[in-house]
Amino acid sequence: MNPLYYEDMIRQALNEDIGFQDLTTETIIPEDHFSAARISAKAEGIIAGLDIAKKVFTMLDEKVDFRASVQDGERVTSGQAVAVIEGRTRALLSGERVALNLLQRLSGIATETNKAVECIKDFDCHIVDTRKTMPGLRGLDKNAVKTGGGYNHRFGLFDAILIKDNHIAAAGGITEAVGLVRAKVGHMVKVEVETETIEQVEEALQNPVDIIMLDNMSTALMRQAVQLIDKRVLVEASGGITLDSLVEIASTGVDLISLGWLTHSVKALDLSLNIVSGEKSNV
Template sequence: MSTTPVSTADFELPRVLIARAIEQALAEDLGVRGDLTTDATVPRGTMSTATFGARRAGVISGLAVAEAAFHALDPSVVFEPLVRDGARVAAGSVAARVAGSAHALLTGERVALNFLSHMSGIATLTRRYVDLVAGTRARIVDTRKTTPGLRAFEKYAVRCGGGQNHRSGLYDAILIKDNHIVAAGGIAPALAAARAHAGHMVKIEIEVTSLDELADALKHPVDAVLLDNMEPPMLREAVALVDGRAITEASGGVSLDTVRAIAESGVDLISIGALTHSAPILDLGLDFTPQAG
């Protein structure tokens, strides 16, 4: 039975998604010939131990995915997490230990590290943004600008970094953007059609780029307004105009240098595509323990 925590306090990454992603990743890496290097150099039956070390400080995410990479090759591999997903780690610290068949550890190493490093990088960048807006009402959220096939993993990593998730896909909310407005013939017809189409459980958000567009949108029932590429002074005016009638979301032009000023405008949410499409990996390594004798 795995002892790896697979969730933060309030979010779970389904194991069925992990299993499918690991199967695809291993199939890509092994091809039709398998691990030529390990098969050629390491005798079958060799046992090894190794540690996942953080070479830079950051936030960990994806331990259960890394574990699954080894268990897909050999279920008897022992994976021991030393921290939970969402934990901050210092450079030089150890996040997990793994022990078992050297063949399984070597063959699964890159797949495990690819997921763990990528997800931890997203969690680390997210935490930087979250820390910068501390003390304001703003919450940091992600977008749909994710790697195809990895959205659930990347959004999970955002949660590990202290952020929150925007809609997961086109299916779970209505977000009327500029091109929808043009195609529908304007803000009023777009919102009217959306309200007629949506069920009572579906939220409706609309994107606006000016205070005039915002005023037009607020004439209709709307749950949230996306304030696109507005500078902080205009954002403050927009928040005052909304006056609590809808959730306010700032988007566009957000960076580590600008996020604090945006948050101080009083918006409820700040959505940042860079959390998932531009986060650098967290440098982690799998280091084998030398065998005595």
């Protein structure tokens, strides 16, 4: 990922946390004090966001040495070392919370995504994310989904057309909405239509669309829709899907399953940072 993309976000997060100064650290720790610290896993999961964590510390002190013990996408177990950091103690302590917050969130997303991917590994179907991300962190959230083995849906409102129920209602129907879209967007833009009934699927198929979303359908209705579509366009399942229902949904023959909970209510992977030496050393 382009580091210029996330530098401003990290800077904003550090300014939010540190403000004018880290009052505790700067009153206790001399400016020339050096330490080594270790980031460790306190639970099993998939690591994501190591470059982000490294950037937090190097923004505070460009001479900080951040050595990852694992790679993004690698599974860790409780007690396993994730990274070793050496540098000015003030930088380590002032950057600790921001680095851990981001690393824990992104690793949590990667971990949940990997669980979903593993559930349907025997099917020709992909797990994809949604726009239900933390404001300001979308790029990082979506990159974590990829790290966990998932795929990205559209990044925002600007890079693909998704005609949802409210668009259809406002336009007067699927045909009207697709017609308006096709008259105004270029040939490089994909068009997806949300459907909730077989009748809507039939109408969508009569229009130049690339993807049909089956929203909140029963699995029986999904199977019927997949047979009707007959691979003419990609089929996405969405709405009310849980880890327990993934296999049943994938077995209907859909191509994609979009899951908002990968990012909107993720449980952070438990990680900790501990000072292990008060002077620079190889730990």
